[in-house]
Amino acid sequence: MAVRSILHYPEPLLKKMSVPVTRFDDELKQLAQDMAETMYDAPGVGLAAPQVGELRRLIVLDCSGKENPADLIVAVNPEIIAQEGESCEEEGCLSVPEYYALVKRFSSVTMRYQDLDGKPQQRQAEGLLAVAMQHEIDHLQGVLFVDRLSPLKRSIFRKKYQKLMKQREEV
Numbered sequence: 001m002a003v004r005s006i007l008h009y010p011e012p013l014l015k016k017m018s019v020p021v022t023r024f025d026d027e028l029k030q031l032a033q034d035m036a037e038t039m040y041d042a043p044g045v046g047l048a049a050p051q052v053g054e055l056r057r058l059i060v061l062d063c064s065g066k067e068n069p070a071d072l073i074v075a076v077n078p079e080i081i082a083q084e085g086e087s088c089e090e091e092g093c094l095s096v097p098e099y100y101a102l103v104k105r106f107s108s109v110t111m112r113y114q115d116l117d118g119k120p121q122q123r124q125a126e127g128l129l130a131v132a133m134q135h136e137i138d139h140l141q142g143v144l145f146v147d148r149l150s151p152l153k154r155s156i157f158r159k160k161y162q163k164l165m166k167q168r169e170e171v
């Protein structure tokens with residue numbers, strides 16, 4: 001397994017649409033393994049393939065913090081097929097380091113996807129996992145959580161983030 005480097009905003013690739021996965025081969029399994037390792041290493045609760053430079057519809061999720069290997073969800077070609085309720089939780093993103101903001105989402109969702117063998121799967125979730133599903137699927141459309149902020153909050157974000165990046169360069 002290998003930890004891959006995570007692309008950071010404003011990397012243009014993060015704004016691109018990912019394409020559906022059609023080949024369920026060893027290379028896909030390897031990418032999924034690398035993504036899981038990268039997510040745990042960060043650490044984070046979810047990671048989408050474009051964040052490691054692969055424009056493919058593949059995400060990994062684990063809201064339990066690596067305690068139980070069975071908690072890892074690898075979702076190929078995921079989509080939300082049902083949603084309900086409202087939530088507004090603080091989100092962050094491994095591609096937008098050190099920035100957090102409240103984002104409006106559905107509080108409960110059903111995600112349909114394929115596993116690494118191409119078999120159709122479905123999973124209903126609430127709370128943090130439901131938010132993570134929506135956040136990671138957004139990445140496959142080239143959408144970051146900061147794109148979901150109000151125009152005012154987004155402009156505040158841009159200024160803050162530029163400052164943060166500058167500070168990091170100076171270190």
Ligand code: NI
Nearest residue numbers: 092093094095
């Ligand atoms: Ni993210």
